[in-house]
Amino acid sequence: MNDTELLVFVPGLVCDARVWRHQIEGLSRQRPVQVASHGTLDSLGRMAERILDTAPPRFALAGHSMGGRVALEVLARAPERVTRLALLDTGFEALAGGEAGERERAGRYQLRDLGRREGMLALGRNWAEGMVHPSRLADAELMEEIHAMIARAPLAQFEAQTEALLNRPDRTGLLGQIRVPTLVLCGRDDAWSPLARHEQMA
Structure with a gap:
């Protein structure tokens, strides 16, 4: 990642920039950063499209929880625009039957x-x-x-x-198509986004 490339932080359900404060403090010294805002959008796809509408032609993405799912939606729509990816405590499957x-x-x-x-x-x-x-x-x-x-x-x-989360798409097929450097990370004891799921993603 070069020092002029924007890094977009994508927060989870009703989270805001505060959840990224330590990352912003550390990484904003090296490159521009931006925190996505989902507002009352009720579709992960529309959240992704808002990011694409406001981001430069090429940018890096870090998504936490629901934000990781939004990051996958960005990749599904415009993989050529994403340079690097971090998927943090998140998921990729649709609502189970x-x-x-x-x-x-x-x-x-x-x-x-x-x-x-x-x-x-x-x-x-x-x-x-x-x-x-x-x-x-x-x-x-x-x-x-x-x-x-x-x-x-x-x-x-x-x-x-x-x-948006209840109507999330299944992105299993997308995982094998990701061609940019990607970090998959979660807490070992995360009960909502378990380690086994992240091992499957990786």
Whole structure:
């Protein structure tokens, strides 16, 4: 990556630039960086198209969680524009069929309904319990930062992005077509985006 090439950070569900703050601090000294904003777009494809509309002709991508899926959608549309790729704590398959898919759908709608009843802060507190490693749940500063980030997002954003995830395409076939240097990375104990999935991606 040369020092003039833009690096686009693609955040996950209702995440914002704050989640990338350490990477921005370190990497912006070497090259321009930009954080994608999905707003209330309700399709991963439309999120990808927004990135393509605002990025230069050639750029690098780093996507976290839902953002990794968006990065794959960018590649599916314009592989010649992406120079490097990082897929972090993410996935590539469509919503599972049968009982597994219904469990995921029900769990996501349960969070949505909590947000409708009690607001985004309550949603964030409930959601973060399952997203953060048990050893870090007692870190009050970390948890408050996560809760505050989620609470900054409007409920409409969570609802739209949830629909985008539930209607995500299967990109299994795309993985073998990636021809740019790619980092696939996750936490060993990540329960939402497990290590085995990332080993399959790699």
